Amino acid sequence: MPVTIYDVAREAGVSMATVSRVVNGNPNVKPLTRKKVLAAIERLGYRPNAVARGLASKKTTTVGVIIPDISSLFFSELARGIEDIATMYKYNIILCNSDQRMEKELQLINTLLEKQVDGLLFMGAEIKEDHLQALTSTSVPTVLAATRDADNALPSVTIDHFQAGYDATKALIDRGHKRVAMITGPLNDPLSGLMRFEGYKKALVDAGIGLNEDLVANGNFFYESGLTKTKQFLQLSEPPTAIFAANDEMAIGAIHAIQDSGLNVPNDVEVIGHDNIRLVEMVRPRLTSVVQPMYDIGAVAMRLLTKYMNNEHVEEHVVLLPHRIEYRESTRPEQE
Amino acid sequence: MPVTIYDVAREAGVSMATVSRVVNGNPNVKPLTRKKVLAAIERLGYRPNAVARGLASKKTTTVGVIIPDISSLFFSELARGIEDIATMYKYNIILCNSDQRMEKELQLINTLLEKQVDGLLFMGAEIKEDHLQALTSTSVPTVLAATRDADNALPSVTIDHFQAGYDATKALIDRGHKRVAMITGPLNDPLSGLMRFEGYKKALVDAGIGLNEDLVANGNFFYESGLTKTKQFLQLSEPPTAIFAANDEMAIGAIHAIQDSGLNVPNDVEVIGHDNIRLVEMVRPRLTSVVQPMYDIGAVAMRLLTKYMNNEHVEEHVVLLPHRIEYRESTRPEQE
DNA sequence: AATGATTATGAAAACCATTAAATGGGGAAA
DNA sequence: TTTCCCCATTTAATGGTTTTCATAATCATT
Numbered sequence: 001m002p003v004t005i006y007d008v009a010r011e012a013g014v015s016m017a018t019v020s021r022v023v024n025g026n027p028n029v030k031p032l033t034r035k036k037v038l039a040a041i042e043r044l045g046y047r048p049n050a051v052a053r054g055l056a057s058k059k060t061t062t063v064g065v066i067i068p069d070i071s072s073l074f075f076s077e078l079a080r081g082i083e084d085i086a087t088m089y090k091y092n093i094i095l096c097n098s099d100q101r102m103e104k105e106l107q108l109i110n111t112l113l114e115k116q117v118d119g120l121l122f123m124g125a126e127i128k129e130d131h132l133q134a135l136t137s138t139s140v141p142t143v144l145a146a147t148r149d150a151d152n153a154l155p156s157v158t159i160d161h162f163q164a165g166y167d168a169t170k171a172l173i174d175r176g177h178k179r180v181a182m183i184t185g186p187l188n189d190p191l192s193g194l195m196r197f198e199g200y201k202k203a204l205v206d207a208g209i210g211l212n213e214d215l216v217a218n219g220n221f222f223y224e225s226g227l228t229k230t231k232q233f234l235q236l237s238e239p240p241t242a243i244f245a246a247n248d249e250m251a252i253g254a255i256h257a258i259q260d261s262g263l264n265v266p267n268d269v270e271v272i273g274h275d276n277i278r279l280v281e282m283v284r285p286r287l288t289s290v291v292q293p294m295y296d297i298g299a300v301a302m303r304l305l306t307k308y309m310n311n312e313h314v315e316e317h318v319v320l321l322p323h324r325i326e327y328r329e330s331t332r333p334e335q336e
Numbered sequence: 337m338p339v340t341i342y343d344v345a346r347e348a349g350v351s352m353a354t355v356s357r358v359v360n361g362n363p364n365v366k367p368l369t370r371k372k373v374l375a376a377i378e379r380l381g382y383r384p385n386a387v388a389r390g391l392a393s394k395k396t397t398t399v400g401v402i403i404p405d406i407s408s409l410f411f412s413e414l415a416r417g418i419e420d421i422a423t424m425y426k427y428n429i430i431l432c433n434s435d436q437r438m439e440k441e442l443q444l445i446n447t448l449l450e451k452q453v454d455g456l457l458f459m460g461a462e463i464k465e466d467h468l469q470a471l472t473s474t475s476v477p478t479v480l481a482a483t484r485d486a487d488n489a490l491p492s493v494t495i496d497h498f499q500a501g502y503d504a505t506k507a508l509i510d511r512g513h514k515r516v517a518m519i520t521g522p523l524n525d526p527l528s529g530l531m532r533f534e535g536y537k538k539a540l541v542d543a544g545i546g547l548n549e550d551l552v553a554n555g556n557f558f559y560e561s562g563l564t565k566t567k568q569f570l571q572l573s574e575p576p577t578a579i580f581a582a583n584d585e586m587a588i589g590a591i592h593a594i595q596d597s598g599l600n601v602p603n604d605v606e607v608i609g610h611d612n613i614r615l616v617e618m619v620r621p622r623l624t625s626v627v628q629p630m631y632d633i634g635a636v637a638m639r640l641l642t643k644y645m646n647n648e649h650v651e652e653h654v655v656l657l658p659h660r661i662e663y664r665e666s667t668r669p670e671q672e
Numbered sequence: 673a674a675t676g677a678t679t680a681t682g683a684a685a686a687c688c689a690t691t692a693a694a695t696g697g698g699g700a701a702a
Numbered sequence: 703t704t705t706c707c708c709c710a711t712t713t714a715a716t717g718g719t720t721t722t723c724a725t726a727a728t729c730a731t732t
Binding site for chain 1: 381383396398409412415419420423428429431433447448450451473559615617619631
């Protein structure tokens with residue numbers, strides 16, 4: 001029923017190979033022939049079948065994207081970066097939510113490979129041996145975005161989370177704080193969880209303050225957890241005067257907990273978040289945050305993937321993007 | 337190089353047809369044969385090629401999703417609903433951002449049809465003649481999510497935006513307000529823009545108040561626009577005592593503008609937003625908002641699409657989901 | 673044991689393109 | 703004129719499945 005390349009060939013009085021050349025912009029076609037073919041295509045309303053093309057050419061111009069949760073402010077921004085660059089290079093995206101469940105992740109990798117994607121972009125928390133095995137069981141190139149495997153076996157694009165945690169903590173210490181609390185992410189998340197926390201600890205030690213267990217709480221990256229953990233902090237006999245939260249949602253929860261207990265941000269407690277999601281501008285006081293360039297991470301990761309898919313040479317397969325702190329009103333202007 | 341169904345057939349000593357049956361769960365296979373085939377598959381590490389399958393079966397178990405902007409809080413939630421149900425029915429999603437640019441939308445429709453998607457899920461603002469033409473140039477079923485065409489020619493899933501605008505406005509009027517302002521969306525957006533505004537006007541008229549042009553501002557759905565439009569409202573000689581914003585981001589901007597000018601929400605000005613995105617819980621005061629069930633819209637739209645793809649009977653192709661107002665602290669407790 | 677009804681299996685034709693190799697025609701060089 | 707080369711085009715093979723149709727095997731009935 002649908003129009004095939006064969007129909008066009010007959011209509012134009014040429015072979016299907018010639019039609020194929022015209023469709024694919026091959027220059028070896030006489031202008032007159034091209035015109036005839038184009039006319040036939042127009043007349044018949046021919047639309048090339050990408051599935052057949054994929055089978056014949058072994059290329060689908062499609063990449064698989066495995067993401068924990070597209071409805072997250074953080075990942076949706078990343079996804080946008082991925083998709084924009086993909087579009088730029090004429091790829092489409094098959095998007096899959098994993099909820100960071102390993103079995104789902106493995107199953108998705110498999111499904112995407114069955115679908116013959118030209119490349120794979122993976123976002124998640126921890127990369128286990130099973131992941132590596134699944135991803136290397138094939139020649140399909142893979143790039144990790146905002147994620148890294150322990151041995152750097154796979155190409156990845158991230159920021160330096162240890163340094164980010166260090167910087168945020170040090171910024172608070174430099175403002176004269178001795179009691180700097182941290183609301184961490186889940187510590188089984190090696191980068192956003194563990195590394196930021198390690199950076200925090202190192203900054204404390206370097207400043208001669210040392211770690212106070214009472215001032216550390218494990219959050220889960222959600223607003224609620226920032227709220228409740230901070231309430232607990234405020235009930236300490238010596239509550240913190242500054243809080244670093246491992247992401248912005250928790251930081252905003254922290255701010256509200258502080259405000260709800262009658263205290264002022266930043267005068268009583270200063271707060272720094274992490275990621276600099278769009279939300280930080282939409283709260284009062286606006287949130288000081290470590291800028292993790294989500295869009296760029298996605299974009300760079302996708303760009304890197306295109307290089308692998310084209311067999312271009314890649315000089316450095318572990319990319320670290322710069323971060324910085326964007327100061328807003330949840331911290332006081334720096335002391336001179 | 338990769339293992340094909342033929343390799344498995346040889347290894348197992350059967351024909352490819354039998355292997356195909358085993359792989360696809362066809363019951364007409366002797367248990368012993370099935371076992372042999374399964375063993376061969378395991379031994380060879382066979383992974384079915386979905387592209388070849390798609391060519392042969394004319395089904396790709398993939399649906400195309402055209403969305404204005406995946407990084408938007410609103411649409412990413414919708415997308416999650418879509419993806420969850422898609423997964424449930426064993427479909428994958430090709431996700432494309434349109435930025436609501438018509439030429440891009442049309443081009444994406446075409447690309448997705450080339451890729452032989454089994455169905456199409458479209459989100460956007462206005463559905464023009466060109467869209468309808470592109471979408472009906474094919475037998476691939478399409479469902480509109482959070483979008484509707486003027487003639488209801490296409491299946492769609494939305495809420496009643498007129499009624500939603502009416503209800504929000506009436507809620508404010510019922511609280512005794514005479515000067516109820518509205519920050520609308522772009523009025524070329526028929527539902528979120530125009531319809532909500534129409535509902536607002538009707539509620540005013542029904543209450544015998546009538547439209548006051550000074551109390552209407554056209555926003556663009558972004559935080560900034562809520563902020564600036566509200567500042568303008570507050571400079572009027574008779575500023576509004578209540579504001580209905582066509583979405584939550586603008587409503588939060590409105591709250592901040594009010595607070596920044598030293599006034600109190602809700603005591604001086606009450607504010608109602610629209611959509612009930614996750615953000616509404618993360619501001620102080622928390623925002624009263626018209627609940628538009630984004631996740632459900634996505635989920636229901638996808639479910640509807642599966643019915644069309646399976647040629648199941650559909651009783652009603654224009655689905656209206658219920659909405660309601662979730663009251664929080666940006667409005668005062670209702671008068672008895 | 674013959675018959676018919678099921679069930680299990682195989683052979684081969686789609687599916688719709690790409691692509692490598694073959695072909696034919698035209699022009700230039702010998 | 704013959705030979706060689708180049709360009710445009712065609713022929714035919716290929717990609718990995720599903721699916722139809724035919725055949726073979728099994729089983730229950732009589």
